[in-house]
Amino acid sequence: xxxxxxxxxxxxxxxxxxxxxxxxxxxxxxxxxxxxxxxxxxxxxxxxxxxxxxxxxxxxxxxxxxxxxxxxxxxxxxxxxxxxxxxxxxxxxxxxxxxxxxxxxxxxxxxxxxxxxxxxxxxxxxxxxxxxxxxxxxxxxxxxxxxxxxxxxxxxxxxxxxxxxxxxxxxxxxxxxxxxxxxxxxxxxxxxxxxxxxxxxxxxxxxxxxxxxxxxxxxxxxxxxxxxxxxxxxxxxxxxxxxxxxxxxxxxxxxxxxxxxxxxxxxxxxxxxxxxxxxxxxxxxxxxxxxxxxxxxxxxxxxxxxxxxxxxxxxxxxxxxxxxxxxxxxxxxxxxxxxxxxxxxxxxxxxxxxxxxxxxxxxxxxxxxxxxxxxxxxxxxxxxxxxxxxxxxxxxxxxxxxxxxxxxxxxxxxxxxxxxxxxxxxx
Numbered sequence: 001x002x003x004x005x006x007x008x009x010x011x012x013x014x015x016x017x018x019x020x021x022x023x024x025x026x027x028x029x030x031x032x033x034x035x036x037x038x039x040x041x042x043x044x045x046x047x048x049x050x051x052x053x054x055x056x057x058x059x060x061x062x063x064x065x066x067x068x069x070x071x072x073x074x075x076x077x078x079x080x081x082x083x084x085x086x087x088x089x090x091x092x093x094x095x096x097x098x099x100x101x102x103x104x105x106x107x108x109x110x111x112x113x114x115x116x117x118x119x120x121x122x123x124x125x126x127x128x129x130x131x132x133x134x135x136x137x138x139x140x141x142x143x144x145x146x147x148x149x150x151x152x153x154x155x156x157x158x159x160x161x162x163x164x165x166x167x168x169x170x171x172x173x174x175x176x177x178x179x180x181x182x183x184x185x186x187x188x189x190x191x192x193x194x195x196x197x198x199x200x201x202x203x204x205x206x207x208x209x210x211x212x213x214x215x216x217x218x219x220x221x222x223x224x225x226x227x228x229x230x231x232x233x234x235x236x237x238x239x240x241x242x243x244x245x246x247x248x249x250x251x252x253x254x255x256x257x258x259x260x261x262x263x264x265x266x267x268x269x270x271x272x273x274x275x276x277x278x279x280x281x282x283x284x285x286x287x288x289x290x291x292x293x294x295x296x297x298x299x300x301x302x303x304x305x306x307x308x309x310x311x312x313x314x315x316x317x318x319x320x321x322x323x324x325x326x327x328x329x330x331x332x333x334x335x336x337x338x339x340x341x342x343x344x345x346x347x348x349x350x351x352x353x354x355x356x357x358x359x360x361x362x363x364x365x366x367x368x369x370x371x372x373x374x375x376x377x378x379x380x381x382x383x384x385x386x387x388x389x390x391x392x393x394x395x396x397x398x399x400x401x402x403x404x405x406x407x408x409x410x411x412x413x414x415x416x417x418x419x420x421x422x423x424x425x426x427x
Contacts, residue, residue: 081101207237
């Protein structure tokens, strides 16, 4: 298959970019894959170009480039195709309208995949007849405002399929939009196996990671850790992540740390790229969000051998963690429950190690080979429905490759995991 992914800006940093690069690189082992970036502001991708994947861009914002588009008069005129409800609307223009339309109307691919609502709307409206049209949802339907949800409801009927990163959000799309003929599938993000050895669960560190925003509720984690320190002052907490442009959340968290006297126990570490070595330095991971569309940090920590204490927030954590087996789920906003779950793992070395091993084993179901196999299967079925050539048993091939890869790495990829993948289940 020839598969084309469209990204907002493949040269930046973000979860959507990272997971698209991982998926594209894995698919490129068997297929012809390209990534088209609406914008380009750097000479090289910050996250590194995915191997075997062609990359191109539509609007060049590198000021030292001979093809710089920032001075084009159309660049200053508001977009009319890219929906106003998408929070990136101000970055789009009549120039992007024209460049995206020209690309999509001449696209010679089997499958074109959009990675945010605004680009999905472009694909729905402007792709020529022939390619299968797939829109990805990397957040949740509920996270979008009413204006964007109305645009989604109006335009997504022209897509062949929408993929979400959780079954809960897929069900929300099916129930609330009820677009006749639109296939909605839950396919989670993939996380590669870390290159470093996993945690041995002996270090006295709790680790958390994510953008320093109100949604992540790191303030709850810090307050909970004050209760942990009262019992186990030998343990420490590291929080990795950058804040927003204002820096207000980081300042508030630092003030809270000082007010609680935790300046020797809680550390705001800033961003880490790559994050994998930092997970491996810890023994327990913590996620205290009030909302998670998926939970990439949960899977990253589990793949590094850490058991995770997470709030049971919508939508992703409960589809990743098996409570009491490979992690703990606690009520949203409950500081005491967070502290109790952390202390349970901190106080019991054997339990922590057993759950850490289970976390690493169970998180193997998010390996890129397995997730790519599920995308292959979806694309193949959509192509067959269009009357196009069906690639050779894509899902079976993807799962067989995954089993061989994971078994070679020492994972016991059980038939239960494979059966769940075949059924399209996240966990």
